[in-house]
Amino acid sequence: MRVSSIYVDGYRRLTSQKINFEDGTTILAGANNSGKTSLIDLLRVVLGGDGNLRAEDLSASARFDWLMSLVDAAIEGEDCFRALLEDENVFEKVPSVVVRIEVGYDPDTDDIRQFADYLMDLDSEKSSFYFEFRFSSKRDGMIAAFSGLYSDIRKAVDDCNWRSANDAEPGSSVFLVLQAKVDAALVNCSKPEVFFSDESYSNVLPMSTDKSFKRLFNFRAVKASRALDDTSDDKSGELNQRLIAVAKEDKNxxxxxxxxxxxxxxxxxxxxxxxxxxxxxxxxxxxxxxxxxxxxxxxxxxxxxxxxxxxxxxxxxxxRAMQTRYLGAGVPLSEASQGLGYSNLIFLHLEAESFIRSAAQEENRYLVNLVVLEEPESHMHPQMQSAFIKHLLSRVNEIGCLQAAVTTHSSEIVRLSGIEQLRVLKSEEAGCRIVDLRKFHTEEIADKPAETQRLFSFLYAINFSDLLFADRVIMYEGDTERMYFQALIKAHEELAGLRAQYISYIHVGGAYAHIYKPLVVDTLRLKTVIITDLDYEKESNLSSFEKLKPLLSTNATLNEFFQDGKKNSPPSVADLSSAISADTGVALVPDTELAAVAFQMQPEGYARTLEEAILATLLDAPVWTSLTKKKWKTFRNESGLKFSIPREPESPTITQIVASTSNQKTDFMYSLILNSNLVEAVPPYILSALRWLDS
Structure with missing residues (x-):
């Protein structure tokens, strides 16, 4: 028996979100305040029977909208207020929580004796039970609870001279008092109920008690705020308690x-x-x-x-008598002698092992066994995180009679997890959105040729984990470019907003940026700028934009995004020039406003590389501009930049200078970053890209 999926609507910031669970371990990854703790708190109530839902657990936006509806109705008068409460569709507006749980089973191996009474669908090809938990108000109780608030709301309307709910000032003392009264009424007239159902949840029957539902689950959640202490006066003995808990599960x-x-x-x-x-x-x-x-x-x-x-x-x-001790240098050391990371690792192992033994007990073999570990990375350095998650994944797969869910914001844990195991919680303006990466993998990768799959696996292995926690993404071609962008963001006054964002830098070379679009832009919906080079066909006599315009792009990323549809060929330099917005200085990727491409054009002297663009910007000249060796030496001394001057020709162009410096790109970039000319030397396409990303 296993949890196949959980659907949540109306709980805090979770609105109409579904989480599909793996048979073994599911990794719930997300940044702080993305909804991980909210989900665990809900499971504690619904599956664990731990506490009750409060007003704060109902959707904040739904509570606000409900209050606005009451205020608008009260402004129209008592009859209108009463009509709102008695409207047959009013429950579409009243805040509530709905949780739908699908429990799957294997007809050939699973004993469903505990669940048999709740089998609604007799289709032999289906092997799931469906349950619905509701925390909602009933008509009579709701009418009684809110009818009594009419006078309070009407008094606030008259005292504040509100002509519509829009006149109410959220956060004002009057508003907060009304919200508190409405919240209290909501909780008082709402109650939890559990139903079993068919697959569509259109035919539901009540269970005798919510306890009958909770008896179907052996559920445990381990909080992130674990009672561990590494101070010398540690008297908690938490490890003692966990050791005993594990021992109690032993048959002897x-x-x-x-x-x-x-x-x-x-x-x-x-x-x-x-x-x-x-x-x-x-x-x-x-x-x-x-x-x-x-x-x-x-x-x-x-x-x-x-x-x-x-x-x-x-x-x-x-x-009380037992002491957890460590042997160090031949003498016993107290529990507090070890760091928090070490104690946390042991604590989590004991919690997991205790639950594993519990799941193996005869009385629990017919239940759904689910353990949730919240942020196991707390207090652990990456190697410890790696050791723990590897052990947990292996242990859960080995036992096979239980499921585990792990919430995390650790890149290390994400890196060691399979993409199919990952569910990403994204905090967005509309609330918390859950991204199912197994679904992404199935739709975007699984049916691709083997060679393409290997490419995906390699690219995601080196860049993937950081993406899941990012606010913004910068895709770049070379390592020296990343050095430059990071230094620029740190130093430039206009880019202060980016310093407050978590930026994921992805090294994509010149040909692979478009491969990331389905994941980064379409699925994770991350605002992304791709900073690439204006690669075009070589032309030995290039000396003006007119000669450059008809040349075709050789940049795979630009070709993928801006292909000439009519000719079914790569875009020309002129085509790419026209794709750049005069307002932002970047070219939006077609069919999305979340991704843009920045590359060199006239302001950067039609450069083909970042180094060419920097020199062209400093010299205010196109890349085919030539200077005598003497002038190049003078410029090198005055600018402090490190670059090579070729022996031939006598008057090298910017392009030729950069070509002769190809093995010294890192030295060139360090000399720029450590120079006071850093801010002044910014090529316009780079600054435009970072400004757009910050907007």
Missing amino acids: WEGVISKLPSRVVEAIHDLDIRKLTTDETLRSLNTVIESISSTNGAKQNDLFLDFHVTEDHAVQMIA
């Missing part, structure tokens, strides 16, 4: 622990502890009690001590 535990209470009592008797406590402590006390009782004629019995030791007492005694 009950047999051993059941013997301990009687053994403890025997030890107490053997050591004459009862005699000592009775003789020394209670003798005088009983004398006092006897004296008091004689004064009021009441007979009091003597006190005596007995010992009652249960299994719970025994476990508590073991936990």
